[in-house]
Amino acid sequence: MRKEIQTYLDQNVDLKLFVRMHPEWYRTLSRSPWEVQNLKSAADLFYGRTFSQRLDRFNQRVSMMSMLTAMAQAMAEKKV
Template sequence: MRPEVFQYIQQNTELHRFLRIHPSWYRKLSRDPSMLSQMEKEAKVFYGKTFPQRMDRLQNNMSMAMMLLEMMKNFKPN
Protein backbone atom coordinates (compact mmCIF):
# COMPACT_ATOMS: atom_id res chain seq x y z
CA MET A 1 0.00 0.00 0.00
CA ARG A 2 1.26 3.47 -0.80
CA PRO A 3 2.61 5.35 2.21
CA GLU A 4 0.39 8.41 1.64
CA VAL A 5 -2.74 6.22 1.52
CA PHE A 6 -1.76 4.40 4.70
CA GLN A 7 -0.93 7.69 6.42
CA TYR A 8 -4.36 9.07 5.46
CA ILE A 9 -6.03 5.95 6.88
CA GLN A 10 -4.04 6.15 10.10
CA GLN A 11 -5.13 9.75 10.62
CA ASN A 12 -8.79 8.70 10.48
CA THR A 13 -9.36 6.27 13.36
CA GLU A 14 -12.65 4.93 12.00
CA LEU A 15 -11.08 4.12 8.63
CA HIS A 16 -8.17 2.46 10.37
CA ARG A 17 -10.53 0.36 12.51
CA PHE A 18 -12.62 -0.50 9.43
CA LEU A 19 -9.47 -1.61 7.61
CA ARG A 20 -8.51 -3.85 10.54
CA ILE A 21 -11.99 -5.43 10.60
CA HIS A 22 -12.09 -5.88 6.79
CA PRO A 23 -8.56 -6.94 5.78
CA SER A 24 -9.57 -7.54 2.16
CA TRP A 25 -9.27 -3.77 1.73
CA TYR A 26 -5.50 -4.01 2.24
CA ARG A 27 -5.24 -5.94 -1.01
CA LYS A 28 -7.73 -3.73 -2.86
CA LEU A 29 -5.95 -0.52 -1.87
CA SER A 30 -2.53 -1.98 -2.65
CA ARG A 31 -3.66 -2.78 -6.18
CA ASP A 32 -5.72 0.35 -6.75
CA PRO A 33 -5.24 3.30 -4.36
CA SER A 34 -8.08 5.20 -6.05
CA MET A 35 -10.51 2.83 -4.31
CA LEU A 36 -9.97 4.79 -1.10
CA SER A 37 -13.16 6.76 -1.69
CA GLN A 38 -15.08 3.48 -2.15
CA MET A 39 -13.67 2.23 1.16
CA GLU A 40 -14.74 5.47 2.86
CA LYS A 41 -18.29 4.99 1.54
CA GLU A 42 -18.42 1.41 2.80
CA ALA A 43 -17.04 2.49 6.18
CA LYS A 44 -19.80 5.11 6.48
CA VAL A 45 -22.42 2.44 5.80
CA PHE A 46 -20.70 0.08 8.25
CA TYR A 47 -20.69 2.68 11.03
CA GLY A 48 -24.21 3.94 10.24
CA LYS A 49 -23.15 7.43 9.23
CA THR A 50 -25.02 7.77 5.96
CA PHE A 51 -27.82 10.32 5.84
CA PRO A 52 -30.67 7.75 5.62
CA GLN A 53 -29.24 5.77 8.54
CA ARG A 54 -28.91 8.91 10.66
CA MET A 55 -32.46 9.98 9.80
CA ASP A 56 -33.77 6.53 10.70
CA ARG A 57 -31.97 6.66 14.04
CA LEU A 58 -33.39 10.14 14.69
CA GLN A 59 -36.88 8.93 13.85
CA ASN A 60 -36.50 5.97 16.22
CA ASN A 61 -35.34 8.27 19.01
CA MET A 62 -38.24 10.63 18.40
CA SER A 63 -40.78 7.82 18.50
CA MET A 64 -39.23 6.54 21.74
CA ALA A 65 -39.47 10.02 23.27
CA MET A 66 -43.09 10.36 22.15
CA MET A 67 -43.92 6.98 23.66
CA LEU A 68 -42.30 7.98 26.96
CA LEU A 69 -44.22 11.27 26.99
CA GLU A 70 -47.44 9.39 26.30
CA MET A 71 -46.68 7.01 29.18
CA MET A 72 -45.96 9.94 31.51
CA LYS A 73 -49.21 11.63 30.47
CA ASN A 74 -51.22 8.50 31.22
CA PHE A 75 -49.46 7.82 34.52
CA LYS A 76 -51.73 8.57 37.48
CA PRO A 77 -50.15 8.47 40.93
CA ASN A 78 -52.16 6.75 43.65
Protein backbone atom coordinates (compact mmCIF):
# COMPACT_ATOMS: atom_id res chain seq x y z
CA MET A 1 0.00 0.00 0.00
CA ARG A 2 1.26 3.47 -0.80
CA LYS A 3 2.73 5.61 1.92
CA GLU A 4 0.21 8.44 1.41
CA ILE A 5 -2.67 5.99 1.77
CA GLN A 6 -1.17 4.67 5.00
CA THR A 7 -0.76 8.23 6.28
CA TYR A 8 -4.36 9.00 5.36
CA LEU A 9 -5.57 5.92 7.22
CA ASP A 10 -3.42 6.82 10.23
CA GLN A 11 -5.10 10.23 10.33
CA ASN A 12 -8.59 8.72 10.05
CA VAL A 13 -8.80 6.07 12.75
CA ASP A 14 -12.34 4.96 11.87
CA LEU A 15 -11.32 4.30 8.26
CA LYS A 16 -8.27 2.39 9.46
CA LEU A 17 -10.48 0.22 11.65
CA PHE A 18 -12.87 -0.32 8.75
CA VAL A 19 -9.99 -1.49 6.54
CA ARG A 20 -8.86 -3.87 9.27
CA MET A 21 -12.35 -5.29 9.56
CA HIS A 22 -12.69 -5.59 5.76
CA PRO A 23 -9.31 -6.77 4.46
CA GLU A 24 -10.44 -6.76 0.83
CA TRP A 25 -9.84 -3.02 0.96
CA TYR A 26 -6.11 -3.61 1.47
CA ARG A 27 -5.99 -5.23 -1.96
CA THR A 28 -8.26 -2.62 -3.52
CA LEU A 29 -6.23 0.31 -2.21
CA SER A 30 -2.94 -1.35 -3.10
CA ARG A 31 -3.99 -1.89 -6.69
CA SER A 32 -5.96 1.31 -7.21
CA PRO A 33 -5.27 3.99 -4.59
CA TRP A 34 -7.75 6.40 -6.19
CA GLU A 35 -10.51 4.24 -4.69
CA VAL A 36 -10.09 6.08 -1.37
CA GLN A 37 -13.32 7.99 -2.01
CA ASN A 38 -15.18 4.68 -2.41
CA LEU A 39 -13.58 3.50 0.84
CA LYS A 40 -14.97 6.54 2.64
CA SER A 41 -18.48 5.99 1.28
CA ALA A 42 -18.36 2.27 2.15
CA ALA A 43 -17.18 3.10 5.67
CA ASP A 44 -19.95 5.69 6.05
CA LEU A 45 -22.49 3.07 5.03
CA PHE A 46 -20.99 0.55 7.47
CA TYR A 47 -20.92 3.01 10.38
CA GLY A 48 -24.41 4.33 9.62
CA ARG A 49 -23.36 7.84 8.68
CA THR A 50 -25.33 8.17 5.47
CA PHE A 51 -28.17 10.67 5.32
CA SER A 52 -30.87 8.01 4.98
CA GLN A 53 -29.53 6.04 7.95
CA ARG A 54 -29.42 9.17 10.11
CA LEU A 55 -32.94 10.05 9.04
CA ASP A 56 -34.16 6.55 9.95
CA ARG A 57 -32.58 6.82 13.41
CA PHE A 58 -34.19 10.24 13.89
CA ASN A 59 -37.61 8.86 12.89
CA GLN A 60 -37.20 5.96 15.32
CA ARG A 61 -36.39 8.39 18.14
CA VAL A 62 -39.39 10.57 17.31
CA SER A 63 -41.73 7.58 17.28
CA MET A 64 -40.29 6.39 20.61
CA MET A 65 -40.86 9.82 22.13
CA SER A 66 -44.44 9.95 20.84
CA MET A 67 -45.09 6.48 22.26
CA LEU A 68 -43.71 7.51 25.65
CA THR A 69 -45.79 10.68 25.59
CA ALA A 70 -48.93 8.69 24.79
CA MET A 71 -48.13 6.26 27.60
CA ALA A 72 -47.61 9.10 30.07
CA GLN A 73 -50.93 10.67 29.04
CA ALA A 74 -52.71 7.34 29.43
CA MET A 75 -51.25 6.87 32.89
CA ALA A 76 -52.25 10.44 33.88
CA GLU A 77 -55.82 9.84 32.69
CA LYS A 78 -55.95 6.58 34.59
CA LYS A 79 -55.02 8.29 37.88
CA VAL A 80 -57.69 10.97 37.51
